[in-house]
Amino acid sequence: MANPVSYRVETRTRAxxxxxxxxxxxxxxxxxxxxxxxxxxxxxxxxxxSMLTLAQCWNLLAGYAGxxxxxxxxxxxxxxxxxxxxxxxxxxxxxxxILLGGVAAAVLAIPTAFFAFRLAGAYFAxxxxxxxxxxxxxxxxxxxxxxxxxxxxxxEATSDMMFVEPIASLFGLxxxxxxxxxxxxxxxxxALGTIAGVYALLRSRQGLxxxxxxxxxxxxxxxxxxxxxxxxxVFVAAAAITGICGGLIYMQTARISPDAAFAxxxxxxxxxxxxxxxxxxxxxxxxxxxxxxxxxxxxxxxYGSWYLLxxxxxxxxxxxxxxxxxxxxxxxxxxxxxxxxxRRLIIKK
Amino acid sequence: MTLLSTHGLTAFYGDFQALFGVDLTLGAGETxxxxxxxxxxxxxxxxxxxxLIPAASGMIRxxxxxxxALSAPEIMALGIAMVPEGRRLFPSLSVEENLLIGTxxxxxxxxxxxxxxxxxxxxxxxxxxxPGTALSGGQQQMVAIGRALMSNPRVLxxxxxxxxxxxxxxxxxxxxxxxxxxxxxxxxxxxxxxGQALRVADRVVCMMEGRITLEGTPARLTRxxxxxxxxxxxx
Amino acid sequence: xxxxxxxxxxxxxxxxxxxxxxxxxxxFGIMRLVNLAHGDLIVLAAYLILFVVTVLxxxxxxxxxxxxxxxxxxxWGLQRLILTRTLGDDILPPLLVTFGLSIVIQNALLEGxxxxxxxxxxxxxxxxxxxxxxxxVGLIPLLTFASAVLVxxxxxxxxxxxxxxxxxxxVSDDPTTxxxxxxxxxxVFATATGIAMVVVTIAALYLGVRxxxxxxxxxARLIYAFExxxxxxxxxxxxxxxxxxxxGVAQTLGGSINPEWQILSGHxxxxxxxxxxxxxxxxxAFD
Numbered sequence: 020m021a022n023p024v025s026y027r028v029e030t031r032t033r034a035x036x037x038x039x040x041x042x043x044x045x046x047x048x049x050x051x052x053x054x055x056x057x058x059x060x061x062x063x064x065x066x067x068x069s070m071l072t073l074a075q076c077w078n079l080l081a082g083y084a085g086x087x088x089x090x091x092x093x094x095x096x097x098x099x100x101x102x103x104x105x106x107x108x109x110x111x112x113x114x115x116x117i118l119l120g121g122v123a124a125a126v127l128a129i130p131t132a133f134f135a136f137r138l139a140g141a142y143f144a145x146x147x148x149x150x151x152x153x154x155x156x157x158x159x160x161x162x163x164x165x166x167x168x169x170x171x172x173x174x175e176a177t178s179d180m181m182f183v184e185p186i187a188s189l190f191g192l193x194x195x196x197x198x199x200x201x202x203x204x205x206x207x208x209x210a211l212g213t214i215a216g217v218y219a220l221l222r223s224r225q226g227l228x229x230x231x232x233x234x235x236x237x238x239x240x241x242x243x244x245x246x247x248x249x250x251x252x253v254f255v256a257a258a259a260i261t262g263i264c265g266g267l268i269y270m271q272t273a274r275i276s277p278d279a280a281f282a283x284x285x286x287x288x289x290x291x292x293x294x295x296x297x298x299x300x301x302x303x304x305x306x307x308x309x310x311x312x313x314x315x316x317x318x319x320x321x322y323g324s325w326y327l328l329x330x331x332x333x334x335x336x337x338x339x340x341x342x343x344x345x346x347x348x349x350x351x352x353x354x355x356x357x358x359x360x361x362r363r364l365i366i367k368k
Numbered sequence: 369m370t371l372l373s374t375h376g377l378t379a380f381y382g383d384f385q386a387l388f389g390v391d392l393t394l395g396a397g398e399t400x401x402x403x404x405x406x407x408x409x410x411x412x413x414x415x416x417x418x419x420l421i422p423a424a425s426g427m428i429r430x431x432x433x434x435x436x437a438l439s440a441p442e443i444m445a446l447g448i449a450m451v452p453e454g455r456r457l458f459p460s461l462s463v464e465e466n467l468l469i470g471t472x473x474x475x476x477x478x479x480x481x482x483x484x485x486x487x488x489x490x491x492x493x494x495x496x497x498x499p500g501t502a503l504s505g506g507q508q509q510m511v512a513i514g515r516a517l518m519s520n521p522r523v524l525x526x527x528x529x530x531x532x533x534x535x536x537x538x539x540x541x542x543x544x545x546x547x548x549x550x551x552x553x554x555x556x557x558x559x560x561x562x563g564q565a566l567r568v569a570d571r572v573v574c575m576m577e578g579r580i581t582l583e584g585t586p587a588r589l590t591r592x593x594x595x596x597x598x599x600x601x602x603x
Numbered sequence: 604x605x606x607x608x609x610x611x612x613x614x615x616x617x618x619x620x621x622x623x624x625x626x627x628x629x630x631f632g633i634m635r636l637v638n639l640a641h642g643d644l645i646v647l648a649a650y651l652i653l654f655v656v657t658v659l660x661x662x663x664x665x666x667x668x669x670x671x672x673x674x675x676x677x678x679w680g681l682q683r684l685i686l687t688r689t690l691g692d693d694i695l696p697p698l699l700v701t702f703g704l705s706i707v708i709q710n711a712l713l714e715g716x717x718x719x720x721x722x723x724x725x726x727x728x729x730x731x732x733x734x735x736x737x738x739x740v741g742l743i744p745l746l747t748f749a750s751a752v753l754v755x756x757x758x759x760x761x762x763x764x765x766x767x768x769x770x771x772x773x774v775s776d777d778p779t780t781x782x783x784x785x786x787x788x789x790x791v792f793a794t795a796t797g798i799a800m801v802v803v804t805i806a807a808l809y810l811g812v813r814x815x816x817x818x819x820x821x822x823a824r825l826i827y828a829f830e831x832x833x834x835x836x837x838x839x840x841x842x843x844x845x846x847x848x849x850x851g852v853a854q855t856l857g858g859s860i861n862p863e864w865q866i867l868s869g870h871x872x873x874x875x876x877x878x879x880x881x882x883x884x885x886x887x888a889f890d
Contacts, residue, residue, distance in 0.1 A: 089702075134878060141698065145826070149830065150874070152826065153871060153874065156867040167863075299695070323714075327710040328706070328707055331707035339689070418783060420779065420783070440783055441785045444783060452783060458773045458776040460887070461769060465769050468766070468769060469769045469784050472785045473786060
């Protein structure tokens, strides 16, 4: 090699560099938000961040791995119930008990995947939904957790919750408000961690394998990508995070019932709209989608069922006329990639 | 009298331009063979005539009318039937149902009906209740031809009907062409197998790289001339 | 003896599920379209029947005759304008679009008819029963089952004995070659969805006569219908009836042990069947 061409492979773009700086500033701002924001803003932010986490998980499944699940509410619900079980039966503090939710969801994901992966395409979607129904109906038989009517977190568990006292004294808040701050920070950490995790996965070798499987299953197998193994990893990981998120949501609510915790509309339906409207198969899409979703919810809050009706119409319209969502439109106009995954070859003479 | 013609026909196969201004005529009652190597644009030509591929520019005229903008079902209803490459029988339909569905978009009475198609290919009568795909390749090709005949078309387009068949089977199938002609149908056969095509055709057109490079009657075309048109001139 | 009674009731209930599923099976078999709004369309048809009954003061059976062509038109238009755009190799667009449709129909019904429970009044026939050997069965459940068998028989005749049925199968096999036969796939699909909606109207009559309904009950009916279709095997209409019966019997058996296990038993029966036969009981030889 007398005159080697030097080159490097990178995924960074100019926009992503700037975005990284802006994102760092935003994260700092978000962490400091409780210092100057009121309780209702923090509660809104909690909803946005937890929906964002669920949306990133569903997007990873449907947008990257081609696993269109309509049964993610199974993992929200089982995560929430596991958290309640930890607190009520074993006297755990609710905060670490959230992680129990992740474990329970991951454990549930194993038989679910074993069953659902035998089904292709549409059968998979229906199969996951049926499993979620089975879990809901089974949990409703769990009399010591309130059966079909549900139960509440014991008062002493919520009042003595970890971190609440230092937060209360730091900001000079009452316990209830301090619990909102704690829930907000946990939701922020979970959402950022999920985005970082998904981004890291997609940039890794496994992420490339995932894209290869999505684009051409047969060709991917021919170059040695084990699609089934990747699907297992993604499915169980998404379930675990979804379960943690479920535990967190119901730590904040402090009251649970099977119908609410396993609601297909709340935990899968809305999530699908967020991802579709924002742009499926991108990390930016769910972020944009959750903002639009929340704005619509606020705007149409007084119109009852008209809100969902309009949401449905928008979802259909986006899927038919802009199947890559709002972020797809923005990306096509501007070429911006905030979370670049595509590798580019840069050759230096 | 010209029944079907193309004028300056240009078409794309995916992103590739497959036809570059093709002018073709087919007379009433004529049998025309289009020969050429793989990728010469023969199949694209047939597929744009029958409406499966839109023409990028140029004109297709059938019986005096411009049919270039019509869809495949509309063109079929006018009386242009296609025997697609690879036979393409419907696997959920029996042999007889495959034949019957040939009349879905055009129910014209004429020479061809279930009984005359079975007379043309007697082996199909015995197997009429079998699934189409349970037949041998040659028998499937007979079903595909019969299916196209069922609508009593004025023009029959045959795309590579000898592909993948044994020589003795090809002979059997080509033996049916004169009887199809007798029924008054004009025929275009697209072939890579020159021998059979030359035997049945009134006229031969040779294509290369999306253009017509040679045209004439089989009697006047020598092997050498065809060879040049087929593979390009030896320089 | 009580077991015989339970199983007979389950079989009859299976007839209702088969009715829910027959239209779905037809559409699914022909265009591989998973219509997540199917349950909501059944509820929509039930409201339509109720509306006709209330406004015109006619008997529900007459109302069905009036509602069926309207539902055919709704199905035809839905397919032509929306669903046909979602067909293709990617399963995401049909799933997401019909999911959106499900939400739209539910909330439009909420807006139009409120969340109150409704029922289609049938008069004395509602409580009539007949002795079927040693067991006594309600006339309405018996009629439901008979209608299911009749509907599936009729759909099978259509599918295997008519020119339109051949076109359904041909388009399902190979839409491109079907066009060479003069078949317009979009128009054939629209007709299929229209026919499915006529079946939906019949299902809606029994849904509304047998029990209360409100705008939100569609998705649960969709699940039962899908379970019946999948158990039966893609494209097999008699298989769909068998699937409906399996779900129905499992539900009544489970319910006879503990009323809270009724729905759960149906789902578990579905999972067990699918675990053993992933393509259903009567799958087509090819796909």
